[in-house]
Amino acid sequence: MLEPLLDSPNKEKILIYLYTNGESYPREIARSLGLNLSAVQNQLQKLESGGVLYSKLKGKVRLYGFNPRYPFRKELEALLEKALTFISEEEKDRYYRPRLRPRRTGKPL
Numbered sequence: 001m002l003e004p005l006l007d008s009p010n011k012e013k014i015l016i017y018l019y020t021n022g023e024s025y026p027r028e029i030a031r032s033l034g035l036n037l038s039a040v041q042n043q044l045q046k047l048e049s050g051g052v053l054y055s056k057l058k059g060k061v062r063l064y065g066f067n068p069r070y071p072f073r074k075e076l077e078a079l080l081e082k083a084l085t086f087i088s089e090e091e092k093d094r095y096y097r098p099r100l101r102p103r104r105t106g107k108p109l
Contacts (some may be wrong), residue, residue: 008043010033010035010039010040010043011043011046011047012083013033013035013095014029014033014035014040014043014044014047015047015052015076015080016080016083016084016087016096017029017032017033017095017096018053018064018065018066019066019077019080019081019084020084020096020097021096022065023063023064023065024063024064024065025061025062025063025064026040026041026044026062026064029044029064032095033095044064047064048064051067051069051070052066052067052070052076053065053066053067054066054067054068084096
């Protein structure tokens with residue numbers, strides 16, 4: 001739906017995934033969306049170089065998320081929220097619902 005604006009259907013999927021799940025790393029995004037890892041990494045690097053996303057290392061893993069200093073962040077999130085309303089419930093459940101892991105037994109709150 002946003003492909004004409006964002007110039008790639010993969011970029012649209014990645015942005016919606018990050019919008020719904022917060023921070024994530026490339027392999028998790030690729031696995032969740034069924035995309036090629038190198039394609040996801042390429043799009044993430046383009047978005048980061050444009051200032052839309054930030055990345056940080058957490059151990060050996062590079063996490064990506066929306067840059068809070070991006071001037072059009074609110075507008076982009078509003079656009080992604082609107083695009084999310086046009087996605088079928090089945091596709092939302094399959095790709096964009098945050099995965100909730102069970103808490104390890106005995107782990108303190």
